[in-house]
Amino acid sequence: MNKDIGWELYRSFLGVMQEGSLSAAARALGSTQPTIGRHIAELERVLNITLFIRTQGGLTPTDAANALLLPASEMANIAAAMERVTSRHGDDIQGTVRVTTSDVIGIEILPTIFADIAERFPNIHLELALSDKVQDLLSREADIAIRMFRPKQTQLIARRIGNIGVGFFAHTCYLTKHGTPSTLADLEAHRLIGFDRLTDYIRSVAKKLPFPLEKDSFVLRTDSNVAQLALIRAGAGIGLCQIGLAERDKSLVRLLAEDFCFEMDTWVTMHEDLRKSPACKTVFRELVAGLQGYVY
Amino acid sequence: MNKDIGWELYRSFLGVMQEGSLSAAARALGSTQPTIGRHIAELERVLNITLFIRTQGGLTPTDAANALLLPASEMANIAAAMERVTSRHGDDIQGTVRVTTSDVIGIEILPTIFADIAERFPNIHLELALSDKVQDLLSREADIAIRMFRPKQTQLIARRIGNIGVGFFAHTCYLTKHGTPSTLADLEAHRLIGFDRLTDYIRSVAKKLPFPLEKDSFVLRTDSNVAQLALIRAGAGIGLCQIGLAERDKSLVRLLAEDFCFEMDTWVTMHEDLRKSPACKTVFRELVAGLQGYVY
C-alpha cells in the first residue's frame, strides 16, 4: 500500500504546475531542468499515471495533475509555516509573522501600523499577503488575518475591532462635471464604479439601494478595492469606499451620507497554536491597537 | 527569506517524532539510521535550532520540535491523500477510499457494509480509521467520515442518516445478581460503566439523569465504546449502548426504556472535491444506504 513517495517529488510537481514548464520550475526551485524532469517522470512512474502532456512550449497538466494541485499547494503552505514557526522559538520577541488581509486594508491602512511595529520591534519580520480567501488561516497561508466577518472555526482566536463604515464617494472634478446626486435613486443615472463578481459583500450593499444592482449597473468594474479607490480619485465616477480612508483625501466628497451607510464588522484572527509565539502575540496585539485607532 | 528546505527532511523529522529514535524512524521509513541522522542534523542546521536532545535511548524532542509536529503530520496526511487521489483517476469505479468513524460504528456496524461494498465493487480498496477527531476530513486524514453531528464546514457534503438511539443495557447475569433498577434514581446505586473524560456527549446524557454525573459515578471507566460494550456483555455493570447494537445480543436487557432515551444525529460527510471520484461517490452512497438500514 505505502508507495513511499518522496516529498521532494511533490515539491517539484508543484513547481511545474505553478511555472508551467520544467525549465521555469527549475529556475524557481533553484534546481535544473533535467532534475525536475526526472522528478516528474519518477512521480508519474510511482503513481502510474500521466501528469503532464509534454509540449514544446512547456508541460500541460492533465486532469490528474489538476487534482493534485490543491493538496500540493497545501503542503507548500505548511512547509512555509514551519519555517516561520521555528524562526520565532525562544522567549524573546522575534521571528517572521505573516499577515493577510484585503487589498485596501493592506495598502491603505496597514503600512503605518507595520512601520510602527517594525520600529518598536526590530526583530520581528513582517510579511503581508493580500487576499480575500477565507481559508488562509486554516491552510497556514498566514499567521494572522484581518477579515470583515467573525471567523467560525473554533481553533481561531478572534478579536473584534469594530465597524468600518462604507459610503459613496466621488472626486470634486467628477461632481462639477456630472452633478451631485441628491437621492439614492439618482445614482442609477451616474457612472458607478463597482465589482466584477457579485460577492456577498456587494449583495448586502445592493439590498440598501432602491434600484436593482446588476453587473451592468457598474460602468467601471474591478474586484480590487484599491483600484476602485484609484478610479474614484481619478474622477472616473461614484464608488464605494471606506469612510475613514476616503476622508483623508480632501477632494473626495461623501455622497448621500444620510441615506446610505454600510458597516463592515472587522475582526483580527489568529490560530490558537500561535499564542505561544511572542512574536505573533505581539503583532496581534499591535494590529488590534492600531486598527482600533482607525475604526470609529 | 526562502530557505529552500527539502521536504524530505520534514518526512524524516516526522518519522523520528513518531518513532522516537533515529533507528526506529529509519526502519519505518525504509531508510537507514545514518541517513535519518543526517537529515535531522541538516534540518537543525538550516532552521538554526535544536530539534532533539540526543540520548542513549533515542532522541527527545525539544519545544521547537513539538511545535513542528502538528504541521508535519498535516503534510503527511496530505501526501497520503495525494496517493489516494491518483489511484482513483479514470472513469471506472476503482481506487482507495479511506473512511473514519468512531470505534463502535467501525467495529460493530461497518464491517458488514464494507464486506458488501467489497463484494460488489472489487476494485475499490477500503481503509478504515477509528477516531473521534473532528478535523479528520479537512486535514485529509480520511475521505469520508461518519459522525454524530452535522458538520459545519461548507466545503463538506453531508447526508443525514437519522437518529441512532442510545439506552441503558445490562447483561442478564448482572441483573440476577444485583437486581433490576426500576427508576433512573436507582441507577446511582448500581455499577455504572462510563467514560474516562467528560465529553459533550456524556454531558448531554448527564442532563437527563436525576442525579449529578461525575467521573466517580462510574465504577468502570473507558473512552472506548467498544470496550464499554464488552464490559456490559461481560456482566460488569450497567452501561450505555446503541439500541440497535445491543439488541443483537439476546442476553442484553434494555433498562428504563420508558424513562431514558437519547438520540444521536448521524451524518455521513465527504469533501466536496471528491464528488468527481467515482470510487468515493460509490462508497458514500453505499454507506448512506447501509447505515439507513441500521438506523430506525
Next chain:
DNA sequence: GAGTGGCTATACATTTTTGTATGAATAAAG
C-alpha cells in the same frame, strides 16, 4: 560483572542523484 540489546556517531565505499553540455524541435520576430 559479563552478556545482551537498544541507541548514536563516525569512517569509508558505493550508489544515486544532480549538474553541465549539447542536440533537436518549435514558435515568434526581424
Next chain:
DNA sequence: CTTTATTCATACAAAAATGTATAGCCACTC
C-alpha cells in the same frame, strides 16, 4: 527565410546522498 529564444530530451561527468560496517555508550538481565 533566417535569427533568436523558448522548450524538452539525452549523454556523460561531478557531486551529493546513501548504505555498510564499526565503535562507543548506556541500561538491563542473568
